[in-house]
Each structure stands twice: as C-alpha cells, then as structure tokens.
Amino acid sequence: MNVFEEAATGEEISGPPSQADYLLDRSFRGLATVCAWFIIIVVGLLLWEIGAKAVPAIGEYHLGFLTGTTWDVNKHTFGILPEIWGTLYSSILALAIGGFFGVSMAIFLTQDFLPARIALVFRTIVDLLAAIPSVVYGFWGIFVVVPFIRPIADWLNAELGWLPFFGTTLSGPGMLPAALVLAIMILPTIAAVSQDALRQVPYRIKEAAFGLGATRWEAILKVMLPTASTGIFGALVLGFGRALGETMALAMLVGNSNQLSLSLFSPGNTLAALLALNFPEAGEREVPVLMYAALVLLLITLAVNMIGTAIMTLTSTQMRAGK
Amino acid sequence: MLGVVLNVVGLVPASAEEKLRLTGSGASFPFPLYSAWFKNFSREHKNANIDYQAKGSGAGVLDFINHTVDFAASDAAMKPEEIAKVQGGAVLLPMTAGEIVIAYNLPGNPKELKLPRDVYPDIFLGKITKWNDARIQNANPGLKLPDMPVTVVRRADSSGTTFVLTSHLSAISPNWKNGPGAGTTVNWPSSDKFVAAPKNDGVTATIKQTPGAIGYIEYAYAMGAKVAMADLQNKAGQFVRPSAESGAAALASAQLPENLIAWVLDPEGEQSYPIATFTWMLFYQQNAAPEKAKILREMVEYGLTEGQKLSVKMGYIPLPENVVSAVRAAAKKIQ
Amino acid sequence: MSAQEPLFANNKTPADAPNLQRSWVEPRSLLNLVLSGLTWIAAIIASVPLFSVLYGLIVRGGHRLSLEVFTELPPAGFEEGGGFGNAIVGTLVTVGIGALISIPFGILAAIFLGELEPNGKVAFASRFCAKTLTGLPSILAGVFAYALVVMTTHTYSAPAAGVALALLMLPTVVLTAEEAMRMVPANMKNAAYGMGCTRSQVIWKIVLPTALPGVLTGVMLAVARAAGETAPLLFTALFSSYWFVENGKADLMTPIASLSVLIYNFSGMPYDNQIELAWTASLVLVLLVLLFNILARVLGRKKV
Secondary structure (H helix, E strand, O other), X not given: OHHHHHHHHOOOOOOOOOHHHHHHHHHHHHHHHHHHHHHHHHHHHHHHHXXXXXXXXXXXXXXXXXXXXXXXXXXXXXXXXXHHHHHHHHHHHHHHXXXXXXXXXXXXXXXXXXXHHHHHHHHHHHHHHHHOOHHHHHXXXXXXXXXXXXXXXXXXXXXXXXXXXXXXOOOOOOHHHHHHHHHHHHHXXXXXXXXXXXXXXXXXXXXXXXXXXXXXXXXXXXXXXXXXXXXXXXXXXXXXXHHHHOOHHHHHHOXXXXXXXXXXXXXXXXXXXXXXXXXXXXXXXXXXXXXXXXXXXXXXXXXXXXXXXXXXHHHHHXXXXXX | OHHHHHHHHHOOOOOOOXXXXXXXXXXXXXXXXXXXXXXXXXXHOOOXXXXXXXXXXXXXXXXXXXXXXXXXXXXXXXXXXXXXXXXXXXXXXXXXXXXXXXXXXXXXXXXXXXXXXXXHHHHHHOOOOEOOOHHHHHHOOOOOOOOOEOEEEEEOOOOHHHHHHHHHHHHHOHHHHHOOOOOOOOOOOOOOOEEEEOHHHHHHHHHHHOOOEEEXXXXXXXXXXXXXXXXXXXXXXXXXXXXXXXXXXXHHOOOOOOOOOOOOOOOOOOOOOOOEEEEEEEEEOOOOOHHHHHHHHHHHHHHHOHHHHHHHHOOOEOOOHHHHHHHHHHHOOOO | OOOOOOOOHHHOOHHHOOOOOOOOOOHXXXXXXXXXXXXXXXXXXXXXXXXXXXXXXXXXXXOOOOHHHHHOOOOXXXXXXXXXXXXXXXXXXXXXXXXXXXXXXXXXXXXXXXXXXXXOHHHHHHHXXXXXXXOOOHHHHHHHHHHHHHHHHOOOOHHHHHHHHHHHHHHHHHHHHHXXXXXXXXXXXXXXXXXXXXXXXXXXXHHHHHHHHHHHHHHHHHHHHHHOOOHHHHHHOOOOOOOOEEOOEEOOOOOOOOHHHHHHHHHOOOOHHHHHHHHHHHHHHHHHHHHHHHHHHHHOOOOO
C-alpha cells in the first residue's frame, strides 16, 4: 500500500544527486585519498628516520655487514648473516606450518563440518589467541614446548642425524621451538582472515558446483579456494609479516646464538630479536649498527612482499588464461 | 610542533597541593628492591608519587641524558663521556649491591658444587665441555658427576649483569681478557652448546628446564627460584658460598673515590665472594624544581636507612657503613 | 495388466539406469573421505596447542581472579595481595588512543584502495607500504614514537603509546578492510548508482554496511595484538604504579600503567606473589579482548 501511496504523490524515489551531495562526495573522497597518502608518508618517514640513523654504520661497514657472522661490541666487528638466515628460516617454517593449519582450520570452520553455533564458539576462541601477549607465548614455549619436543628431537637426532635438518642435539631453545610457537602465534590471524575470505564467496557458486555433481572436496578445492584465493593470500601476507617482526617470544625461544645452521635443533637468532635485545643497552656506537640491521629487516619485508605479489599475479593470470 | 600541541592540550597545571610525580628508569637488577622502596616512601610521604620502570641500564642512561625522566639507575654507573653530556651535572650514588651466582642444573640435584678459580672461566670459554671432566671432578671428590655435555646459558640481551661477570672474568683469566673481554654484550664462543635467554628470569627458567645447564644470574633470582648455586674459589683460595655476608665482605674492601664509582673485580679477603657489584642511582645536580630535589634527597635518605633493612630480606647486599656515610654526604649535591 | 513401464531414451531398460547411490569405493568419493578425515585431524592437531595455552592461562591465573585485582594497586617486593586496577585502565586508555588514530585512517585508506581507485599508482604504492608495515618489529614502532613524541614533549605519555600502537594496528585494519570491500557484489553497487547515488553515498550506505563483518575482523585482530604488545609501551608509556585518575583529575602527559608492561615486569621478578599476578593479568587481558570481540560482533552484525 505504501509504495502506491508514494508513487501517487509523484515524488521521485530516485534522482540525480543534489549540490550538497556533490560537495559531500568530493570532500569524502578527498579525505580517503589523504588517508591513503598518509600510509605512504608514514612509511617514508619511518625509512627516513631509520635510514638517517643508520648512515654512519652503512658508511663504516658497507656490505660486509650483510655477510659477516660475528657480533662483537668490544672489537667493533658486526655482521648479521646469521640473523638474516634465522629470520627467513624461522618465518618461512612458521608460515608453512601456521599457514597450512590456519587455512585448514578456516576450511574446517566454514564448510559445514561443524554445527554453526559450535563453529562460532570455536572461532571466537581461536580469535582470542591473537590477544595473548608474546611474553606469555615465550614462557609457554620454554615450559611446555621445549620439554615436549626434547625426546622427539633426541630420537630424530639419533636415528636420522645424517640429515642436515636433524644434525645437532636440542640444547634447549632453538629454531624448531621458535618456529612452532611462531606458527601458533600467526595461526589466529591467518585463520580469521581466511574464514572471512571463504565466507564472502557467494553460496550459489558452491551450489552450482554441487549441481554439476562435484563431491564436497572437489567443490572446496576447485571452486571455493580459487575464488577466495586473494583473501587467503592476504591472510598469509599478514601472517608472514607478523612472523618476520615478532620480537619478544622469539627472543626467549630462538637461543640468540650466531649460528648459521640448517639444523632445526640448533639455536639461532633473528633480526627482530637482535634489535629488541641489544637496543635498550646500546651505546653511541651500537645504535647506528642496530638501525642498519632494522633497515635490512624492512628491506627483506619489502622484497618478500614483491616476490609474493609477483607470484600472485602470475597464478591469477594463469587461472584467467588457462581455465 | 606536534610536541607543542600535545603539551598545550594535555597538561594539567600542577598546583601546590597536588602530588609531585617523579619518574625513573634503568637497571632491571635492582627493580624489585627500588619498587618496594618507592611504594613505601610514597605511602609515607603524601605529597609525592615515585615511579620506577626497569628497561635496562643503557636505556636508563639514555633517558637520563635526554631529560625524559627525573632520575635513573644503572648497574654500570656512567662513562665519563656520558656524564659530560648531562646538562646540569650528574650525581651518581651507589644505593645497593648484589652478587652474581653461577647456577646449575644436574640430575640428582647435588648441592654445593665447588668450582675452582681456573675452572669456571674455562667453562664459560667452552673449553670444558663435559660435566665429568677431571678438573671439575677433582674439586668435588664427594660428588659423582654425570657424563653429560655442559650447556652454558648466557644473557641474550645486553645487561649490566653480563658486564659485571665479564669484568670479573677478565680480571682473573688472561684467556678471557684476550677473548670475549668485558662488556654488556660480548662475543661468546660459537657453539651450539651455548644458548641464550633474555633477562635474569629467562636465564633462570632455561637453566631449570635444561638438564646439564650452567649459567649466571643475580643472587636474588637464584634464591627466589631455588636454583642450586656453586661455591666459587676466591682470590685467597677459599671456596665461598654466595650469601649476604660473603657479598658484604667483598664490598667492604672497596675504595670509593670522589665520584663514588668503584668496582670490586677480584676482592681480597678470606670470606669474600668473588663476584659482587654496587649499583648506582643517577640524579641531576640541577633539578627542574627545588621541591623535586628535596623529595629526591629524602628518598636517598630513606634508601640508606629503612631501605637497607629491606635489601637483605630481598636478596641484595647491604651497603657497608663507610659507603653509607659517603653517599649521605654526596646526596647534598642534589639541588 | 502390469503398470506401464516408463519409457527410457534409446530403448534402454530400467536396469540400465545409472545408480545414483554414492559408492564409497569410487575414487572421487574415497578422496573426499580421506580429505575430510585429514581436515579433522589437522583441526585437532592445531587445537591442541591453542587449548594448551588457554588452559595454562586459566589454571595459573584463575585462582587469583577476584575483586581485589581490579581495585588494588600493584604490590611491590615482598608484599602480599595487591592487584592491577591501574594497569587495566591504562591498557584501555593506550589501546583506545591507538584505535582512535588507526581505525578512521585505516578504514578511509581502505576505502580508497578498495573502492575509489583500486588500480591507480597511488593505490599500488599505498598497498605496498601497508604490506611492508606488517613486518615492522614492535620495538621499531616504539623507537619511532619515542623520537617523534617522547623526545619532543620530554615526557612519557599515553598519546605517545597510542601513536606507537596505531602504527602496529594500521596495516591489519587497512588490508583486511580493503579485502572486505572488494568482495561486495558489483550488482548491489550498480543498483545504487542507478538510483542516482554519488560514490560516497554508495560507499557509506552499501559498501561499508556489507563489508562490516570483514572490517570488524581486522579491527578485532588489530586491537587484540595492540593490547598484548610490550616493547612499544616500554619506550612510550613506561609504567606507573599509581592510578591514572587521582582526585578527579587525569594528567595525560605522564607515564601510564598497562597490562602488558605489568606482565613483563612481574613475570621477571623472583617472587611468587608477582608471578601469580602476572598470570592473572594475562588472563584478564584475554578476557578483556573477549569482551571487546563479543561487543564488536553484536554491534557489527551484517546490516544489509
């Protein structure tokens, strides 16, 4: 009845925007543009701040800094190759484990494996784990994870010690405990964002697949995941970024030793942990060196993101072209 | 510009009856003691609230130089070039002291492991790699030491504790002096049996969780966590148990110069425990307001009287009498 | 007479009709079963450590949870009892300031990246910068805010902490919100354009409400992370053992307590009372974030 009443008055429901509307539109869009620029400016400021402080160290150590392996404050020799290796090794390992379990958890929670209510409760609990302070994860790692994997590590080292991955014994903190705890830390982020990506896929696409006779997993693997792939990739980027920059938990678990080793059980060090542990007590000479290391970390994040974006563009072109 | 805006917008002007808030930062070693002092002091003096945050001696010195705090604390005092940077002059006062113990974790929990003077530097140099090495076994005839590798736990973060230990090791072992040397961070031997953990509690937790581990922590932490501590052989050749008395004996031999910065790297005396150190509070000679200076002087007095009683209870070493009077005299310089 | 047999194409008989029953032995079906089983196993394996951490928190921190914890100030040294009411207030204030800065900026930037000009050069650069920011170690954010705010104002303060936390929260908010906005179906937007809406009206009335659940996920993740960060707060807000609001006045430009720094301090002390309180504080922090999450979900139910 209402609709006919409205139609009877002759007033239009739809029409061109008014002057005020245009003004609001322009200002809102301007505001959004400013904010996008803001991000670029902030990163620029950050790089400038860190770069400026790092210049004395760059001038003194040049590229030898990136290939050196000793960190001796007294003798003024600095090198961060073990830290670069440790950062990449622990983050890639954490991404592999955390990414796999995170995405499978996301599939588990969105593809009707559980009743909706229980899935929601589960999801809330997993989201909560993003809030636990890194210090607590560090302690949990020392008191629970390390004793737990010690017998497994000893067995692996005894039986398969010839494999470089199990080459040394577990002396306590090390690469594997650090990577495991890191994986647990990034799992909530990856799971939450992947769940959103999967939920955004319109249900009728899945129904269409079923209508064509696909099994549940064929629908998931061939239809849902590819459609949600940009979102899932975004989740992995966020998770990887977090892994690269994680400070406190790794500082307690990675062993902080300048070892360059493929062994999962040997202690190592990461750039973020190096920064966090040395910065509070750094003297005049050490601060530029630490800033140089921070610059290297930022450049690594940049490089990894570039590679990731390139892979993403390649695969999506393939998908569009081939399928 | 941002600073000006924030200052104008955020500041609430302090009136006469408002509480004065004083902030300090620095060493984490004396943090438990200082926070107890300041809390009690603030309760008794209704016109002041004093806060102290542990971030590390170096960060504290940085804050002190930048004038972002009202006072600071450092295990390594300050270097002359740092003191020169402080606008308004600096007053360094040793307020308490501590000792560093060598804690270990062996199956069966044997107490009173004795470590001779030439043995423990070599353990930290990585030269002694097994617990049943002859040199350790010979000093401990009553103990059956296991055939386990020695895992050395050291500090991951740069710290005053490392500074004190490495200075002592440099003083007694030429190999150490030419090798890693002394400092808040040193180049430890590169071996996968050397692990690191951040802060005293991290090292304590790692020692407790790793069978065959040995490491260095502050006395208060070893007491609180009930970790086994080794008896070290001092300059006089005696094996001394870590305690408040043996620490005080070590400090009694200290000669305090005019600026009150002294190190006991290798103390004399039969009863002295070999590794002990003062820790300093840093004050400005010229403070922002005379009321602040007054509160700070009263706080120092509190620390020298009531505070010393609390320090023994909490695992710190009480200051010898001569040090107390020297500090009291120097405190007058805080204006 | 028997009923008429139904006629099949190509003169086939009923016996030739395909069997529509699922056969478990058929390879596709088998694969399906195996994958489902693996997913269950993966979910269980992933849940074990997650629940282990939560369990540890509840067991170690639960028994000190009481009213005292919310109303008392932190204990020192050998004192018994005590609480951390001021730290709870401090976390709310610092994370609040951080959220106030990062959420508007983040969502507006995401609007630009996802809606207004997703393919332009500015968008590419901005998106790239946001992704690079995800890898920023928390201590660098603290050092940056220290140089920017603390050194210019000559004091530690809550706004400085807010700036550092905002830096850490921004990338999560921007990237998640952008993704959420991209997924809004084009036909909804086109219908609005057809009715004569300006681009802002479309964003405000169609895109944002539809994308709200996704945006909120980003906000919740960002807030959860900010609440648990320690290193940036050490460089910007320091700590205080006293209440933020005293005698009705609150000074924004002094050091302020926070749960994460409290946990950092207390977990490192050799006294049992403090260690227990550190666990309880961790539990309270998680419960606070839970409260916030529930609130956000209730307020942010899909409006369209």
